[in-house]
Amino acid sequence: MKDEKKAEIDEQAEAQEIEVSGPMDEVADLTDRLQRLRAEFENYKKRVARDAADRSERASDQFLLDILPLYDGMQLAFENLNRDKDTEAFVAGAERIFAQFEQVLSSKGVTRIEALGQAFDPAIHEALLSLESEQPKNTIIEQFSPGYTRDGRTIRPSKVAVSQGTTPAKEEKE
Numbered sequence: 001m002k003d004e005k006k007a008e009i010d011e012q013a014e015a016q017e018i019e020v021s022g023p024m025d026e027v028a029d030l031t032d033r034l035q036r037l038r039a040e041f042e043n044y045k046k047r048v049a050r051d052a053a054d055r056s057e058r059a060s061d062q063f064l065l066d067i068l069p070l071y072d073g074m075q076l077a078f079e080n081l082n083r084d085k086d087t088e089a090f091v092a093g094a095e096r097i098f099a100q101f102e103q104v105l106s107s108k109g110v111t112r113i114e115a116l117g118q119a120f121d122p123a124i125h126e127a128l129l130s131l132e133s134e135q136p137k138n139t140i141i142e143q144f145s146p147g148y149t150r151d152g153r154t155i156r157p158s159k160v161a162v163s164q165g166t167t168p169a170k171e172e173k174e
Contacts, residue, residue: 066104073097105148113147115140115158124154129161137165 077093080086113124120127120138124147133141140160147158 066108070097070100070104073100109151110148110155111150113149113154113158115143115147115160120160120162124149124157125160125162126157127162128159130164131161132166133163134166135163137163139163 073093074097077090077097080093081090115125117135118140120140125140126147128144129142131141133139135141139162140158141163142161143158144161145159147154148156
């Protein structure tokens with residue numbers, strides 16, 4: 001009877017091992033899949049970062065390709081000035097190069113901010129001075145440096161002087 005009991009216990013132990021090994025195999029399989037997914041995700045993140053750096057570098061290269069003809073033109077103008085001493089031709093060449101600069105900026109969607117006489121807007125203007133003036137308060141009365149926008153975004157604000165309006169003491173004297 002003891003042998004029967006022992007055989008019965010051994011059978012039960014084997015059955016439980018089979019029942020336990022099934023879920024254990026599933027856990028091992030899921031762990032392996034999870035590790036593979038983690039490795040794939042890490043590779044994906046590295047690839048996306050590398051692609052972003054490549055796109056940035058290509059954009060920078062394209063910008064350089066756009067301005068290199070302007071640089072070459074200036075270099076040629078100075079070489080001709082040194083060789084021929086013809087200042088009129090140099091000025092004419094510089095004007096053409098300036099026009100090319102404007103064309104490049106325009107093709108990139110860059111526009112100049114009109115500031116003089118406009119109402120001060122802190123989104124597109126940077127006030128460097130506030131001066132008494134006959135102009136209404138917060139009117140731009142002087143522009144020190146032009147500002148630029150690109151596709152509706154300010155890329156550099158205009159540096160300006162803003163009117164404080166007239167002072168009460170001056171108004172009383174008049």
